[in-house]
Amino acid sequence: FSRKKPLFSLPIYYPxxxxxxxxKTIDPLEEGRQEQVVALIRTQFLKRFESSVxxxxxxxxxxxxxxxxxxxxxxxxxSQKKRLQRWKEQNAEILGYVAQYSLRLPDEGDIEExxxxxxxxxxxDAVIDLQKEDYNxxxxxxxIFLDLDQIVSFLEETKKxxxxxxxxxxxxxxxxxxxxxxxxKVIVFTEFADTAKYxxxxxxxxxxxxxxxxxxxxxxxxxxxxxxxxxxxxxSSSAELKEKGLEEIQILISTDVLSEGLNLQDAxxxxxxxxxxxxxxxxxxxxxxxxxxxxxxxxxFIEDHPEVEEFRGKIMFWNFLPPDELNExxxxxxxxxxxxxxxxxxxxxxxxxxxxxxxxxxxxREFNMAYEGEKSASEEMHLEYQSLxxxxxxxxxxxxxxxxxxxxxxxxxxxxxxxxxxxxxxxxLDKEIGEFTxxxxxxxWYLYDADKDAILEGLGDIIESIRSKPNTNRHxxxxxxxxxxxxxxVREHIKSTYLKQVQAPIGVNPTLKAWMELC
Numbered sequence: 348f349s350r351k352k353p354l355f356s357l358p359i360y361y362p363x364x365x366x367x368x369x370x371k372t373i374d375p376l377e378e379g380r381q382e383q384v385v386a387l388i389r390t391q392f393l394k395r396f397e398s399s400v401x402x403x404x405x406x407x408x409x410x411x412x413x414x415x416x417x418x419x420x421x422x423x424x425x426s427q428k429k430r431l432q433r434w435k436e437q438n439a440e441i442l443g444y445v446a447q448y449s450l451r452l453p454d455e456g457d458i459e460e461x462x463x464x465x466x467x468x469x470x471x472d473a474v475i476d477l478q479k480e481d482y483n484x485x486x487x488x489x490x491i492f493l494d495l496d497q498i499v500s501f502l503e504e505t506k507k508x509x510x511x512x513x514x515x516x517x518x519x520x521x522x523x524x525x526x527x528x529x530x531x532k533v534i535v536f537t538e539f540a541d542t543a544k545y546x547x548x549x550x551x552x553x554x555x556x557x558x559x560x561x562x563x564x565x566x567x568x569x570x571x572x573x574x575x576x577x578x579x580x581x582x583s584s585s586a587e588l589k590e591k592g593l594e595e596i597q598i599l600i601s602t603d604v605l606s607e608g609l610n611l612q613d614a615x616x617x618x619x620x621x622x623x624x625x626x627x628x629x630x631x632x633x634x635x636x637x638x639x640x641x642x643x644x645x646x647x648f649i650e651d652h653p654e655v656e657e658f659r660g661k662i663m664f665w666n667f668l669p670p671d672e673l674n675e676x677x678x679x680x681x682x683x684x685x686x687x688x689x690x691x692x693x694x695x696x697x698x699x700x701x702x703x704x705x706x707x708x709x710x711x712r713e714f715n716m717a718y719e720g721e722k723s724a725s726e727e728m729h730l731e732y733q734s735l736x737x738x739x740x741x742x743x744x745x746x747x748x749x750x751x752x753x754x755x756x757x758x759x760x761x762x763x764x765x766x767x768x769x770x771x772x773x774x775x776l777d778k779e780i781g782e783f784t785x786x787x788x789x790x791x792w793y794l795y796d797a798d799k800d801a802i803l804e805g806l807g808d809i810i811e812s813i814r815s816k817p818n819t820n821r822h823x824x825x826x827x828x829x830x831x832x833x834x835x836x837v838r839e840h841i842k843s844t845y846l847k848q849v850q851a852p853i854g855v856n857p858t859l860k861a862w863m864e865l866c
Contacts, residue, residue, distance in 0.1 A: 354497050355392075355410075356490040357385045359417050359475060368481035397669045398538060398621040400513065401545035404505040408445050411498045414491045416470040421477075421484055434492065441502050473850065510549050515667060519546070519620065520553050523598065527663060530654070532576065532614035535600045536632050538621050540564060543600045546620065550598065557597030563604045563786050564777050572596065573605070577613035579648045580641070586651065603632070610743060611635040613648070617664040634733060637662045639740050728810060756823035756864030763812030763865060766797040767825075767833045770861040773845055783855045790860070791845070795833050797866075802840045813863055825864050834862070 358365060361381040363373055388410075395402040422428045435442060442465055477484065510516055519535070522528060537543050540562035547560035559576070561569045574581045576596040578588055588595050603623065605611065617636050640660060649656045736743055759765050775788035794803040794812060803809060841857050 353389060355385075355389055355494050357388055357494065358487040358490045359413065360388060361385045362475065362477055362482055362487065365483040365487050366481060367483050368478075393673065394621075395539060395541075397673055399515070399542040399545050400505055400508050402539040402541040404502065405541045407498050407501050407505065411445060411495065411502070412466050412470055414495055414498075416466045416474050418488060418491060419466060419471060420474040421488060427488065430492075434495065438495075438499050441499050441506070444506055445502065469850075510552075513549075515620075516546070516549055518667075519618070520550070522618065522665060523550070523555065528616055531616045531658065532596075533598050533616045533618060534576070534605070534611060534614050534636065535598065535618045535620055536605075537600070537602060538623055540602050542620065543602055546600050550600070555598055557595060558600075559596045559598075560600040561604060562602040564780070564784070565604075565786065569601075569604060572599070573609060573611070577611045579613050579644050579651075580610040584647065584651060605635060609635060610638065612638045612640060615658055615660070615662050617662075619664065619666045621667060622669075631729065631733065633662075633664060636664075639737070641740075728806065752859060753861040754863070755821055756825070756866070757813075757815055757819055758822045759865050760812060760814070764794060764796045764798065764803070764808075765866050766795040766812075767830065767837075768809065768813045768863040768865060769793045769795070769834070769837050769859065771837075771841060772858040772860050773841070774851060774855050774857065775849060776851075783851055785858055791841075793837050793840070794865075795837055797833075802837060812865055822866075823864050824866060830864065834859070 361384070363378045363381055366373060392403065392406055395406050418427075418431050422431045445465060477487075523533065535546065537546065543560050543562050547558065550558055559572055561572045565572065571593075574583050575588060575593055576599045578584050578595065585595055599605075599614075612635075614636050617633065619632065623632070645659060649659065769792070771791050771793065772785050773788045773791050774783040774785050776782070777784045777787035792804065792806060792809050794809045795801075796803055838857065846855065846857070
C-alpha cells in the first residue's frame with residue numbers, strides 16, 4: 348500500500364491516467380478526484396482488513412468482479428478474448444470459490460442451478476464507457492490483469508483463513524465470557540455489515556444465546572430488534588416479550604445503523620470491534636448506552652432483574668485497536684481522506700475514556716477543529732442533535748411518536764431562503780438481496796429556493812433556513828397547488844441526479860419523510 352509502489356493500480360477508477368486524446372486540457376479537478384478515489388479505495392481495503400478478514404474478503408470479491416466486468420466488455424480482439432479466457436482457466440479454483448462465497452447468503456437455502464455466473468449483468472452494464480481513441484485501453488487492461496493477480500493471491504489466503512486462526516475473534520469471545528460481561532447486556536459495534544454477519548455466525552457457533560445482529564439491510568428495520576434488546580427503555584419489559592413469544596436479546600451486534608437517536612440504555616456495556624474513521628461516530632456509539640436514566644423505568648427494570656442493580660449507571664466499554672504496523676499504514680492516508688483516522692491513542696470524550704485510559708476531551712476537541720480546519724456541516728448537526736437530546740430528555744420519546752411523514756411551515760428567517768424544505772429517504776441497491784430498498788439507502792435534504800428557482804443540497808445553507816425553536820409558530824400560507832408543483836419539481840431533480848447516478852430501475856422512487864414551507 349505504498350504510494351510509490353501500490354499493490355493496486357485500479358485503472359477503472361483513474362482512467363485519466365491513461366488519457367491519450369489530442370485534447371490535453373484535462374480538468375485538473377476531475378483528475379484529482381479520480382486520484383483521490385483510488386487512494387480512498389486502497390485505504391478502505393486496509394480499514395476493512397482491520398475490521399475482519401471476512402470484510403476484507405468481501406472487498407476483494409467485489410473488486411475482482413468489477414475488474415472482470417471491464418475485461419469482459421473491452422476484450423474485443425480475438426487475442427484479448429483468449430488471454431481473458433486463459434486467465435479464467437488458470438484461476439478457475441479461486442473463481443469457483445468466489446462464486447460460491449457470493450451466494451452464501453443467510454437463510455437462502457441451496458444454490459439454484461444457473462446462478463454461478465461470476466460477473467452479474469448489472470456490473471457489465473455499469474462498466475465505464477471510454478472512447479478508444481482517447482484512452483490507452485490496452486494499458487488499462489494490462490494493469491487490470493496485474494490487479495487481478497494480486498486479488499487472487501489475497502483470496503487464496505482468506506480461503507485458508509478459519510475462525511480458529513482469528514485472534515481478534517477469540518479475544519472477543521474471551522471478553523464476552525469475562526466477569527465484567529457475562530450475564531450483561533452488551534452491544535458490539537462494527538463499521539461493516541460483513542463483519543457483523545461474521546461475528547453473529549461465529550458467536551452463535553461458540554454457544555452464545557440471546558444473540559442477534561442488525562445492519563442497514565435487516566429486513567423489517569431495526570425496530571423489533573431494538574425492543575427485544577432494550578425493552579424497558581422502549582415501553583416494554585422482559586415479561587411482555589415472553590408473552591409475545593419473543594426472545595430477549597442479550598448480545599446485539601450492530602453497524603452504525605444504531606449509533607444515534609435510539610434508547611439502548613437497558614445495556615451498560617459496549618464493545619467497539621473496530622474504530623470508526625469519524626470521532627463523532629464514536630461519541631454517538633457511546634451515547635447509545637451512556638444516556639440519562641429514567642427513575643420509573645429503572646425501578647421496574649430492577650424489580651424484574653435485581654441482579655443488575657449494582658451495575659446500573661456504571662458504563663463500561665472496550666475498544667479493539669489495530670496493531671501498530673497496520674495503524675502506521677492507515678495513518679499515511681489522512682491527507683488523502685481529509686479525515687484523520689480515529690485510531691490515535693491520545694483522543695477521548697468529556698468525562699469518559701474513548702480509546703485508552705490516558706485520553707482526554709481537550710485533545711479530541713482540538714483534533715476535531717484541526718482536521719479540515721473545522722467540523723463539517725453534517726458533524727455539527729449531529730453534535731447539535733446530541734446536545735438537544737441531552738438538554739431535553741423527553742425529546743427522544745416525542746420523536747418516536749411522530750408519524751412517518753410530516754408537513755409544517757414557518758416564517759422565513761432573515762438569513763434564510765423563501766421556498767420549501769424537503770427531507771427524502773433515497774433507496775439504494777441492497778447487494779445482499781439484489782433489490783433497491785429504503786433500508787440500504789440514505790437520507791438527503793433539499794431546499795427549493797423560490798427566489799432563485801434553484802434546488803439546494805448543501806446542509807450548511809439548508810440548516811440556517813429551517814432551524815426552529817420550541818416556541819416557533821407554525822406558519823403555512825402557500826396554496827396546495829403551488830406546494831405540489833414544487834414537490835414534483837424536486838422529485839424530478841432527484842430522478843435526474845441521484846436515481847440516475849445509482850441506476851435505479853423504473854418504479855423505484857424516493858420517499859418523502861418531511862417538508863416545510865418557508866415564507
